[in-house]
């Protein structure tokens with residue numbers, strides 16, 4: 001058993017199949033109102049390999065001209081993000097260890113080739129409240145290190161129904177997704193991995 005960096009909590013098998021299915025159903029509703037979009041890297045405009053959308057009062061977006069930010073509307077439709085489903089608020093209440101409510105749920109969809117480079121979550125004005133991340137569908141290899149990019153990292157597998165909490169000393173830990181393991185879950189009809197990242201944005 002490897003020891004995770006301080007402040008990183010991995011809760012394997014946290015959500016049973018019925019809850020996973022209920023969340024997928026809720027996210028289908030979100031995506032039908034707020035379609036997945038292709039995020040672009042700031043300045044270069046290089047497309048990221050994941051597709052994204054959000055629910056909650058605020059959503060995380062990025063494009064070439066304005067870079068990483070939170071905003072209350074979908075970048076393509078201009079409409080407000082759909083509300084955060086109750087089932088996600090319940091999970092947050094069970095694991096985030098705070099009285100604050102999450103304001104943003106970033107929905108990341110990974111096809112078999114998608115990945116996410118090593119980064120910190122630091123676009124929030126609140127850098128103290130934990131970040132709660134839910135994995136659904138195909139498994140992935142998740143990488144995590146300390147709060148310096150140059151520090152040592154380690155990787156472990158995340159399966160459907162797992163939760164990761166980045167809190168305390170781990171709030172600013174570098175992390176990313178090295179790869180997806182295709183065909184490792186039957187949860188999503190057409191395969192792929194769904195990650196939901198719940199965050200508090202304002203202090």
Ligand SMILES: O=C(O)CCC(=O)C(=O)O
Nearest residue numbers: 106108121133177195197
């Ligand atoms: O997909 C994941 O497990 C991590 C996603 C992530 O780190 C992010 O959206 O900031």
Ligand SMILES: [Mn+2]
Nearest residue numbers: 119120121175
């Ligand atoms: Mn992140």
